Amino acid sequence: MREVVRQKIADSLARDVPAFTRRDLRAPSLPGKAVSVIGMRRSGKTTYLWQLLADRMAAGADRADLLFFGFEDERLVGMAARDLDLIVDEYYKARPSARGTRTVTLFLDEIQVVSGWELFIRRLLDTERMAIIVSGSSAKLLSREVATSLRGRSMEAVVFPFSFREALRHAGVEPAEPPERWTSAVHSQLGASLRDYLVVGGFPEAQGLDAVDRFELLRGHVDTVLLRDIIERHTVSNPVALRWMVRHLLSNTASSFSIHRLHGDLTSQGLKVGKDSLHAYLGHLEDSFLLRLVSVDTDSERRRMTNPRKAYPVDPGFIPVFDRSGKANVGHALETCVLVELERRRAEVTYAKLGDGSEIDFVARYPDGRVELIQVCADMASRATAERETGALAAARAEYPDADRLVIVAEPPPAPIRVPGIRIATAEEWLLRAG
Secondary structure, eight states: OOOHHHHHHHHHHHOOOOOOOOOOOOOOTTTTHHHHHOOOTTTSSHHHHHHHHHHHHHTOOGGGEEEEEEEEOOGGGTGGGGGGGGHHHHHHHHOOOGGTTTEEEEETTTTGGGGHHHHHHHHHHHHSSSEEEEEESOOOOIIHHHHTTTTOOOOEEESSEEEEHHHHHHHOOSSSSOOOOOOOOHHHHHHHHHHHHHHSOOOOGTTTTOHHHHHHHHHHHHHIIIIIIIIITTTOHHHHHHHHHHHHHHHHHEEEEEEHHHHHHHTTTTTOOOOOHHHHHHHHHHHHEEHHHHOOSSOOOOHHHHEEEEEEEESTHHHHHHHHOSSOOOHHHHHHHHHHHHHHHHOOEEEEETSSSSSEEEEEOOOOOOEEEEEEEEEEOOOHHHHHHHHHHHHHHTTEEEEEEEEEEEOOOOOOOOOOOOOOEEHHHHHHHHO
């Protein structure tokens, strides 16, 4: 093990920074705290660690003070927490003068494969002159459990698949001008790019693939999450029920669901599983970032728990893979895209049920205290659709008097729609404006 660690350190320090598409994500930076980079598998966490390393070099850090160490390596199988000291020992053997005199940054990729790693990180923060950035695929392992084990000594940065802007950047067609300066040709080009993005999604490896290969890739991503992040890690006793649950939720994006209803559907098909197990499975799916869950907007925890929730995939590219209708579902793909973008902008997101029975797709509460009510619509070509979407926002004024109100639409209406107090924005305009 020592020889493997020594070789990996030597190879890492000699390696050039690989090419990458820059991500629009700011990692927190506070002295004495580790940074946890989390997100679903294959969303780009490893590449983001290299981006952070490159940023430190650009700020003047010596390359030798920046050590990238990846743990998804078959030569490290069986590595235990006590072996983690080998990394520090071998690094300082190669650079003895750096110990205690220079700030060294450790980038530890997928470190959660080593049980007990949290105590190792806490000891380094307490005893070494080091900045530490770790990555992993489980929100539970790298947020809640880290918060407990590191006792407030960590902060997190969440990596999602490419946003629409990042996908454009990856393809080399990111617009240089803000929306108010776009020409008609740019509007048309971005509209076409958005329609493609809502089908392909943002997983880096999915960009540029044909439909057959893309579907196979994305199914593989889901299977890997289920097997490695849920079934193996949590010793799931009923994987058949778990897989049924995943297929059902991914094929019914944005639809209301409840554990009670899912339990009834499974029982009717002869699958025996307890409601407590289904609650646990749902938590695991959210922790693995495969699903994002949206609850009803309420101050009552009881009402929040008794009302149905809505489930969305972490990326719109999953929708055509699992939707059995065979139809393009632009509305649900756009809803997914908007939800994940709101999470990127650090909004707390719920949905609203109004007193007249209508619903608001998203209630977004931003860190600055601003509240925004958002309706998402594939197109507003028909008068009935326009009245339905704007009518719900107008009705919400009584319950949310201080909230901003917005309709995000994939296809702009044929004629301008003006409703006092309600803004209507095309999806590409909203997605490409600064959060």
